[in-house]
Amino acid sequence: MKRIIFISLLFCLHTSVAQKSEIEWIGFEQLDDSLQIENKPVLVYFYTDWCVYCKKMDRNAFKNPDIISSINEKYYAVKMNAESMDSIEFEGQTFINEQAKTKRNGVHQIPLILASREDKKVSFPTLLVLDRNFRIRKRSFEYMTSERMKELIKG
Structure with a gap:
């Protein structure tokens, strides 16, 4: 009987851990460490505080239980304010917001490097799907509904 109760408790604990209610966002510094432990694809989300569509995605698509589950299971999810003033150490380099000195x-340098379009402009929200080798596989420079987000993160 004790064994059955123990197994039931383990199952309930596993289910509650697996069904997180939020995306497990990390920063680039945490990503550097995480990739050393397990190499898996990366979802990068660049936003700004003033971006209305970013806030709408935060309230809608990123609250969808299917999207949360899929992202947490398949990806390292990196969320970064594109106007951050923080110095970020990643892969042995330091990245800063050089533009903040004049604008x-x-x-920040990281979204400028990863999220620039062919015309060298950046817009927000920007979502990137990177493969295990950190190559960009998919990009989105616009608001994503839940359905479109599911397509973006689909294997």
Whole structure:
């Protein structure tokens, strides 16, 4: 009987852990460490505080239980304010917001490198799907509904 109760408790604990209610966002520094432990694809989300569509995605698509489950299971999820003033250490380099010295809403070096379009402009929200070798596989430079988000993160 004790064994059955123990197994039941383990199952309930596993189910509650597996069914998280939020995406487990990490930063680039945590990503560097995580990739050393397990190499898996990466979802990168660049946003700004003033971006209305970013806030709408945070309230809708990123609250969808299927999306939360899929992202937490398949990806390292990195969320970054594109106008961050933080110095970020990643892969042995330090990245900063160089534009902040001359612009009010300067864009950090990391989104400039990863999220620039062919015309060298950045827009938000930006979502990137990177493979295990950190190559960009998919990009989105616009608001994503839950259905479109599911397509983006689909294996």
